[in-house]
Amino acid sequence: MGQFVHNQLTAVFAYFSELSFPAFSFFHVEEQNIFFSELIAFTREAIKLDENAVCGTILCQRDLELFKSFGLIQEKPQRFLTMKHQDETKLLESNMVEKVSESEYSDVLNFLHRGGMRFFTRSELENCPFLGIKEGNDFIAVGGYHFYDSRLVEVGNIVTRLDCRGRGLAKHLTSELTHLGKKRSPDVYLGVLADNLPAVRVYEGLGYQTIEELSIVDFTLTSKYGS
Template identity: 45%
Template sequence: MIQHHRLDVGAVKKLEEIVDPEQDYLFYTYVSMRRHEASFFGQFVNERLTGVLAYTDKLSFPAFAFYGLDDKELHLDLLVSYVRKELNFHEGIVGGTILSDVDLALFQAAQLTVNEPVAFITMKHEDDQKLLKGGLIEQITESEWEACARFLAENGMNYFAERELQRYPFYAIREGNHFAAVGGFHFYDKMLVEIGNVVTEPSFRGKGYAKAITSTLTRVGKVCSPNVNVYLSVFAQNTIAIHVYRQLGFKVVSKKWITDFSLDAYSIVK
């Protein structure tokens, strides 16, 4: 018997205890730091949980995280269609997520994927000795939030959310009265720190600004969460950035796929 339910807080907390923060990085952020802003939908086969799809509306696109518990018993198409109905999404809507090789194969087998998946890697910091010393890097003040958000948008930071700028420390290198490079965090918590939104304006690239800001962010992150290594994620094809991060003491811990998938309904099983 297949059933679907929204998971309550207790069930989500139990998931947090078993999810590997490195190997299931995205889903871990949902069950920990995003727990109170996300919705969690589970599929049960003969009363056993087989898979969970989590959703948040805090990003600029329909953002999901998937966690499989029993791939052999999971009916992914039914779970996805149940979620679409519960969220009252129109037909044709496309969601975005990050999947492992195994989970990507599940989505492809269910004919849910849209467009070609893009390889994406997560790295964590392991060597403080490789970080650069601080220089002309200053923390962005509240009066500069609007200018910083505009700078990030103009330079293609599609995964930036303004609430991050309002909650977490961001840093900049300036050339005159303008930002030359900016960086901040996607998550900044004792449970997990993820550097994000690091970008250099094209005319100032090649000066080491991204390395300098990433070094500062790494140190700041370790103060926030001294018992947890600082993470960052990057597109696998961005070999220049990966090389820079390796020079700063980061190591690849997982490879995933950024994937768009259809939420179009199939027959719904309650």
Template identity: 30%
Template sequence: MKDQLNLPDNAVGSVIVNEEVMALLASQLELVKSPKKLLLMKHIHQEALPPVYTSVVHLGPSDFELIESKMADLDTMAFSKEELQYPFYGVMEQRELIAVGGYHIYSEDYVELGNIGTDVRWRRQGYGRKICTELTRSGRRVTSNVYLNVLEENIGAITLYQSLGYALMCKQYMVEFVI
């Protein structure tokens, strides 16, 4: 496959797999680094969502450079230019994007929130909750299958997601491997 795709010798691939598949792959792949443990969570309690936040704005194509810049500042784990076609929401303060979030997948069957972050200077003030609430609400208008992944070590985010009606579905691993 490496030759067919004309990939360089130092090419790295990545994949998210569940625990069962990870056990099978562990001995078959040359890992670049230790896999990151993730939790897949699904939104199942719509009544847990707080009221609509008017401070959260829908971001559009004219905001793409702003979104990309903020994603770089936040050092998001996974983000592709193609994902900018999906809805994004943000909070602006003093003409600055201070919190943002969007989707990795957005279809009529499955929505996956991602890239949720708040500028370090504005954290612990509820902006992540606001962004996640509006992303979830938007996703629920499309499908009841609204998911997100969160690093297992991010206890604060897990607690936030649970308070908004998310429940653990399974444990997963983000794996980076030599191709």
């Protein structure tokens, strides 16, 4: 949904239907005034969501304050770091990792769902390369991408089986995903919760640097203050 004032775009509220919860992206054109309550009301009507449905999005600080001012936020936001790869000399070379074949898609789907990947969609597996590490015939670690485009690549969907953690598998997997991503685009990113310090340290050790801090939020499309 886009909002226009005097034929100028002020904001976009995009609904993504493939996840297990109502997911949105929000973009506010910085120099334009936004009629936020009208945009929320229109979105609620267009999507036909239950008024109590809990939605999810990722916001910058300015937009977080906007959502808060309308009483939409449900829980305490989670700090989320956007990291960009900056130093290829820190990447590993690994012979542990192999590309996931189409015949293995169902195994990977089950593996990622068991791993609780909230932001994974089947279309990512079908449209982006995924890599895995196996013991015997079983996956013990899997990873792929959220975006895999010549403009930018975003590494994501990295899961290690619970009983195999602490062996450096995610580090090897992330290295190979980054190597592969660099062949597609010079701009390779990933996102991680700020309080997941072990993962942050792994990514920093592989040459990633934090470039922005955002917030993962749960919100409703019904303002406490009316809309």
